[in-house]
Amino acid sequence: MQNLLRSLPKIDEILMDGKIAGLMERIPRDTVVEAARLCVESIREGILKGKITEASEMKLDSIIDMIVETAGRSSLKSLRPVINATGVVLHTNLGRANLSEKALAQVISVANNYSTLEYDPEKGERGSRHVHVESIIKKLTGAEAAMAVNNNAAATMLAMAAIGRNKEMIVSRGELVEIGGSFRVPDIMAESGVHLVEVGTTNKTKLSDYESHINEETAALLKVHTSNYRIIGFTEETSLKELRVLGDKYDIPVIYDMGSGLMTDLTPWGIREPLVKNALRDGADLVLFSGDKLLGGPQAGIVLGRKDLIDKMKKHPLARVVRADKMTFAALEATLLEYLDLEKAYQNIPVLKMITRPEEDLQAECLRLKAAIDEIRDPATGEPVYLTKIEKEEGVVGGGSAPDSRLKSVVLTLTSERISPDSMEELLRRGERPIVVRIHNDKVVFDVRTAKVEDLDIIAKRLEEIASENR
Numbered sequence: 001m002q003n004l005l006r007s008l009p010k011i012d013e014i015l016m017d018g019k020i021a022g023l024m025e026r027i028p029r030d031t032v033v034e035a036a037r038l039c040v041e042s043i044r045e046g047i048l049k050g051k052i053t054e055a056s057e058m059k060l061d062s063i064i065d066m067i068v069e070t071a072g073r074s075s076l077k078s079l080r081p082v083i084n085a086t087g088v089v090l091h092t093n094l095g096r097a098n099l100s101e102k103a104l105a106q107v108i109s110v111a112n113n114y115s116t117l118e119y120d121p122e123k124g125e126r127g128s129r130h131v132h133v134e135s136i137i138k139k140l141t142g143a144e145a146a147m148a149v150n151n152n153a154a155a156t157m158l159a160m161a162a163i164g165r166n167k168e169m170i171v172s173r174g175e176l177v178e179i180g181g182s183f184r185v186p187d188i189m190a191e192s193g194v195h196l197v198e199v200g201t202t203n204k205t206k207l208s209d210y211e212s213h214i215n216e217e218t219a220a221l222l223k224v225h226t227s228n229y230r231i232i233g234f235t236e237e238t239s240l241k242e243l244r245v246l247g248d249k250y251d252i253p254v255i256y257d258m259g260s261g262l263m264t265d266l267t268p269w270g271i272r273e274p275l276v277k278n279a280l281r282d283g284a285d286l287v288l289f290s291g292d293k294l295l296g297g298p299q300a301g302i303v304l305g306r307k308d309l310i311d312k313m314k315k316h317p318l319a320r321v322v323r324a325d326k327m328t329f330a331a332l333e334a335t336l337l338e339y340l341d342l343e344k345a346y347q348n349i350p351v352l353k354m355i356t357r358p359e360e361d362l363q364a365e366c367l368r369l370k371a372a373i374d375e376i377r378d379p380a381t382g383e384p385v386y387l388t389k390i391e392k393e394e395g396v397v398g399g400g401s402a403p404d405s406r407l408k409s410v411v412l413t414l415t416s417e418r419i420s421p422d423s424m425e426e427l428l429r430r431g432e433r434p435i436v437v438r439i440h441n442d443k444v445v446f447d448v449r450t451a452k453v454e455d456l457d458i459i460a461k462r463l464e465e466i467a468s469e470n471r
């Protein structure tokens with residue numbers, strides 16, 4: 001044992017190694033030194049505990065490999081890309097919408113240079129950051145005014161604070177939504193200083209329920225789209241059109257938090273969500289929605305509608321607290337511009353493209369992935385390591401959108417004699433680029449709808465590594 005301990009390589013020796021020097025070009029020196037210490041320390045412990053008894057178990061080459069691996073792991077970014085093979089297009093934990101190429105390019109160009117963020121180059125004077133998205137939103141929707149903030153939760157809070165502080169807003173009991181995390185309509189309202197007046201019941205709210213609660217303190221009628229659940233059965237919901245009638249009769253604004261902000265009809269693909277245009281047509285004075293749900297842009301909260309109300313919001317002190325940054329505006333303007341050519345938007349905006357992918361397309365990608373995986377053989381027997389099968393399934397959109405819509409999907413399922421589906425799922429997500437999958441009926445499911453073509457090769461390569469590590 002003493003001999004073994006004495007022959008442990010010194011840190012200085014290790015750092016002279018060519019491979020380690022190469023590593024330090026990519027990874028900070030301190031990180032590499034720390035990894036070297038950790039590795040040598042763990043070998044020392046192995047010797048002391050009697051787990052390592054032969055010099056052949058601690059060759060310099062394999063120690064160096066161990067250090068490269070450890071340093072690589074500890075220098076991984078915390079926020080990094082993953083492969084989404086769940087088929088859930090708007091996966092909130094995985095960052096919701098992927099941006100279009102044009103949106104990405106615009107973010108880079110604006111972040112890499114000074115910009116017109118709050119500068120009007122025509123007049124040579126200070127401008128407003130809201131103008132960048134306002135004119136395109138007006139053009140797309142016909143709204144009188146628009147603005148964007150950090151997210152829809154912020155937009156809702158700002159609207160409440162600017163329009164209803166110390167006054168009342170009326171909401172149906174069927175629409176007191178929790179979106180997830182700490183976003184609950186009643187809480188946001190309380191934080192905004194607005195008195196919530198709940199009317200109706202969970203399953204039925206009639207127009208008369210709203211009307212009987214209107215008084216001098218009423219600042220607005222609020223309608224919240226139940227984005228992440230549906231109440232079905234014996235139900236009655238008051239429509240925007242009906243609320244409009246009340247709003248006109250008593251001269252109070254109607255605010256609609258519509259959640260997803262769908263700009264184009266997706267019913268042919270089984271998605272039944274309200275359209276922004278219809279919300280305005282049906283008489284909402286203010287419409288609020290997210291930038292990174294079905295719109296397919298960056299995280300943002302978009303508000304459009306009556307100019308006097310939006311002016312109030314722009315001037316409110318909270319507007320500064322929830323203001324979006326230049327990268328958001330860059331991505332949002334570029335995303336919105338895609339909608340000027342709707343046909344191209346279906347190709348250019350990843351969310352729309354993924355939702356509308358034809359079955360043949362998914363089938364072809366499954367075949368491609370299957371072929372690559374079936375190539376992975378056990379060297380001893382020459383047999384395929386994994387059992388794969390192309391199957392039909394129903395997927396969801398996710399991200400708290402369209403809870404009762406089902407996307408017809410084609411998926412690749414995989415099982416392995418040696419590795420359980422649960423272990424497989426873990427091994428897949430713990431690589432340098434995590435691969436996130438679902439398990440269904442004791443099989444690992446790869447839903448290629450949300451994977452990029454280049455992801456398929458990474459998946460196959462990772463499965464090959466897993467096979468060789470688990471022989």
Ligand SMILES: *Cc1c(COP(=O)(O)O)cnc(C)c1O
Pocket residue numbers: 151152153154156177179183224225226227228257258259260289290291300301400
């Ligand atoms: C998603 C959602 C929100 C929250 O939007 P974020 O952009 O995630 O802050 C608020 N209201 C409704 C109805 C939603 O669906």
